[in-house]
């Protein structure tokens with residue numbers, strides 16, 4: 001049974017697509033980059049800055065929010081949008097990835113993932129049904145199935161086992177999601193590691209079950225970029241062309257540009273804020289490490305033609321000083337500068353695709369990055 005489709009494809013340029021995804025809390029323009037507010041906050045930014053930078057949708061995380069402050073508590077306080085005051089579209093991940101990377105003493109069974117909270121050691125059981133229940137309590141506009149993401153490189157048997165388990169959990173998640181309010185969406189997650197045949201089997205299995213949208217998971221987990229891009233080329237063309245495709249946990253500006261060129265519509269990554277906290281700015285001409293002494297006397301801004309005030313006005317010397325002296329403002333400014341850069345890249349791609357000139361945009365962007373910061 002096919003689910004309602006809230007995605008409208010507006011244009012295509014090569015395999016790149018631009019569209020609109022309508023959610024109960026607003027419209028998402030694609031290709032979209034979703035800043036990651038894992039525990040209900042965007043580290044170092046006010047929500048108004050996230051909105052002003054051009055983000056339509058942000059991401060939260062079931063694993064963190066169910067442990068603290070608790071899904072039932074957020075529901076009692078009006079749901080995630082009101083609780084955080086973001087008040088716009090939100091996507092929540094199911095927690096599968098965090099359990100594999102954060103929880104102690106975890107055990108995966110057919111029924112659920114059993115683990116101990118990394119916060120207080122409490123014994124937790126996350127089943128497909130509970131993962132959906134938590135996301136419904138949070139009230140996210142887009143929920144993700146519970147899956148098992150295998151880090152790469154991995155043995156074929158382990159990739160096969162996790163892929164087949166994730167398909168069975170996808171079926172259980174879809175059943176549990178039947179009681180979701182009108183307009184809310186559930187995405188399946190393609191697994192299969194770096195094995196093309198398993199990627200095909202996973203994608204076909206999810207389409208058989210039927211979802212509002214489809215994520216490609218199990219990537220950006222340690223594999224080289226060419227393996228990630230090869231797996232996108234295996235999975236994306238199989239996924240329904242009229243539904244959104246979300247590449248989880250990706251990535252650098254170059255990863256995103258190359259994935260859009262291969263038909264991906266949605267992205268999430270902690271990189272803009274995490275690199276910002278570590279003193280690295282993303283710019284039109286590539287990354288700039290403001291810790292480097294060469295910036296100490298440089299009065300120039302990062303990019304005088306940027307539409308983002310801090311990128312256009314703050315001198316490199318000032319940013320270098322803030323970063324070297326450990327001033328909180330340094331992390332805040334670089335986080336907003338990076339979120340703004342990512343959103344300007346997404347806006348540039350949307351416009352280029354709509355005008356049928358994505359190939360030229362892609363070539364010029366690579367050339368600008370290759371020129372580097374001078």
Ligand SMILES: CNc1nc2c(CC[C@H]3O[C@@H](OC)[C@H](O)[C@@H]3O)c3nc(N)[nH]c(=O)c3cc2[nH]1
Pocket residue numbers: 036037038059060061092093094095096097098144147148149189216217218219220221248249250268269270
């Ligand atoms: C970084 N690379 C990467 N992240 C990934 C995430 C979590 C992103 C989630 O983890 C957090 O960012 C680290 C954010 O809260 C985000 O929701 C994944 N989540 C699921 N459910 N399945 C996957 O196959 C998967 C693969 C990923 N690869």
